[in-house]
Structures are given as C-alpha cells and as structure tokens.
Amino acid sequence: MTAKQLTLYVDLKRCMNCRACETACKMENDLPAGPRWTAVSEIEVTQDGVDKCYFMPLPCLHCGDPACIKACPTGAISKRADNGIVVVDENKCIGCRQCLWACEFGIPQFGSNGKMQKCTMCVHRFDDGMTTTACQDACQAEAILVGTVEEISATLRQRYSDTSRQQLYGQLLDKK
Amino acid sequence: MVSPASHALRGEIMGRFIIVNQLLCNGCQLCRLACVTAKKKAAGLTPSLINVHSQGIGEAVITVCNHCEEPVCQTACLMEAIYKDKDGLTKRNEEACIGCESCVAACPFGGAVFDQEKSLSLICDHCGGDYLCVALCPTGALEVAQGQEVSERKRALSGERLALAGRTGAHIAS
Numbered sequence: 001m002t003a004k005q006l007t008l009y010v011d012l013k014r015c016m017n018c019r020a021c022e023t024a025c026k027m028e029n030d031l032p033a034g035p036r037w038t039a040v041s042e043i044e045v046t047q048d049g050v051d052k053c054y055f056m057p058l059p060c061l062h063c064g065d066p067a068c069i070k071a072c073p074t075g076a077i078s079k080r081a082d083n084g085i086v087v088v089d090e091n092k093c094i095g096c097r098q099c100l101w102a103c104e105f106g107i108p109q110f111g112s113n114g115k116m117q118k119c120t121m122c123v124h125r126f127d128d129g130m131t132t133t134a135c136q137d138a139c140q141a142e143a144i145l146v147g148t149v150e151e152i153s154a155t156l157r158q159r160y161s162d163t164s165r166q167q168l169y170g171q172l173l174d175k176k
Numbered sequence: 177m178v179s180p181a182s183h184a185l186r187g188e189i190m191g192r193f194i195i196v197n198q199l200l201c202n203g204c205q206l207c208r209l210a211c212v213t214a215k216k217k218a219a220g221l222t223p224s225l226i227n228v229h230s231q232g233i234g235e236a237v238i239t240v241c242n243h244c245e246e247p248v249c250q251t252a253c254l255m256e257a258i259y260k261d262k263d264g265l266t267k268r269n270e271e272a273c274i275g276c277e278s279c280v281a282a283c284p285f286g287g288a289v290f291d292q293e294k295s296l297s298l299i300c301d302h303c304g305g306d307y308l309c310v311a312l313c314p315t316g317a318l319e320v321a322q323g324q325e326v327s328e329r330k331r332a333l334s335g336e337r338l339a340l341a342g343r344t345g346a347h348i349a350s
Contacts, residue, residue: 012338012339034324036327039327039328039331041328041331041332041335042332043332043335043336043339045336045339045340047339047340052339054335054339056331056335056338056339058331058334058335073284073285074284093245093246094244094245094246094247094248095244095245095246096242096244096245096284096285097193097242097244098242098285100326100327101195101196101197101198101326103330104330104334105330105331105334106326106327106328106329106330106331106333106334107327108327109324109327110324113245114245114246114264115245
C-alpha cells in the first residue's frame, strides 16, 4: 500500500444495475466486444429465508498485495508507487492466464490479441490531472466513488450525516 | 493487433482451457494417471503432461501447459518445432524436435515435459477435446471453460461471498 493509494468504493445499496459504468468504461478505453473491465454482477442470495438480489459493479480492486503480481511469471503486472494503481505491461505479457486463475474476483480480461488487459482505474485521466474515473462520472446513483481513503471517508460521513438529519427531522415532524 | 492464429472471431475471444483451481486439489495424482492412460494407453504416472506437486494437505500445485499466447517455449525452441495452431493451442512438431529440453527449461510453469523413452519434449494437446484428466478429477480442481466464463463466475462468486457475509451496504476496494 502506498500513502496515496487510490481506492474504489462501491455502494451496493445505490447500484440499480443500469450498467452505465460498463458502457462508460468501454467508451473511455475504446474496448471491443468481449473484455469487460468492469461488470455488474447480479447476485441472488437467500438470507434468513428471504430471497434477495444485489447488484455489484466490480472493477479491478487494485489490491494492496495483489495475487496477480505473484502469479505472473514475466513481471508484466506492477503496482504504481505514486497512486497504487495495478497496471499491466502488454509487451511483457505472454498471455498465460495465470493471473486469471490467481485473481479471486475474475478481473483479468483477454481480448482478441490474447494478452491480459484489465481496469486501469483510468490512470490516464489521473495522469492528466483529473480526479474521477469514467465509471464514476457515468454512475447516476453515485454508487461508485474513487479517491484516497480520506476523501472517500469524508464523502461517506457527509452522506451519513445528511441521512441521519433527514431521519431526525422526519421523526420530529411525525411527533407534531 | 489481432493475432491471426487464434480465436480472433467475434464471440470466440478465447479458446477453451483447462482451468486449475489450486485450492481444491488434494494431490491424489488421478489426473496424472488419466494423462498417461490417455496418451500411452498404459497405467503409470510418467511421463504425464499434467503434474501435481504435493506439498502437504491443501498445498498441492497442479501444473499443465497454459497454451500461452506468446509461449516462452516457442521462443526457446532451437528447431522452431513449437507453433500455435488455429485453435490457439501450442503444438509441437515431433519430427523437428531434437530433445534438447530447451522448452522444458524455459517454461515457467513446468508445462513442457521430457519423455525419456522417446527423447522428446511433450506438451498437453487437450486430447482433441476429450479431457480424461478433467473427467477423473474427484475434487473439481480441474475444469474446462472459456476465459470469459471464468471471469464472470468469479465475479458472481465474490459478490455472493460479500452478500452472504452481510456486508451488502457497500464494499470497499483498496
């Protein structure tokens, strides 16, 4: 982990499966049919006898200690020192797919050239001085947040205080 | 760049591959037996194209040819006997092979195996789509699937894990 590790936060309660993040990712990175750097999974689980359905957009998590880096025999995958983004060097990749077997989340994708490609957390946008990713911009429900842990924490605190204020005032109004 | 050799057609992004789930392997060596049975038509454990390195319970590691897109063995081969076929499989021209073991030394996974009897190096060729090793695997550590299927299944499974753990409010990726 680096000090300025960029982090993706996904709020499952906000996601409504519109898949705007998938479309935005494809347009931003000019992806053909096939590889999906971010994908929304529809998860059906039974909890306490109740069937529930969740939607989970899952881009690369840019782990602190990535399993894909350990699995890669050529050293094609690396973690950037400045913002902790895990990037892959297509020139070094031999397309052996060990990273896909190693990754717990099924993130590595393989296009028509057989080389590994995956979510870059829009590293080119951050290099250009922007502070958002394409999926974050496209998300209408603001379910996806990108930033350092401090920035995300601040946003979440603001969100929490907003909701609790609403609930508090709602209760007061109910009493009157 | 579209590789002319393999699965460049739309929808056929990746060919089918033997997928190894190392966590499920219990080191029983049945896949090796299956491999020798299928290839040599005889019982035995060598020369098996799939190998199990058992290092204790839960520590077994299966190695089999990954059919890399740019195989290191192909680069290493002195006689240019190794090539990629139209299905994306790494194949070896037995007549050109001189048994120098360069590919065995170069492969980072131990995918190339040296056959002492024939003095040839061998690589898994998927048995023409009839996977005896996968069929015999009792724990489900070996599977045949397409890359995109693996990705989708793993994404769904990790989501299910989060949901069942009760952490459905949000997940934080770092």
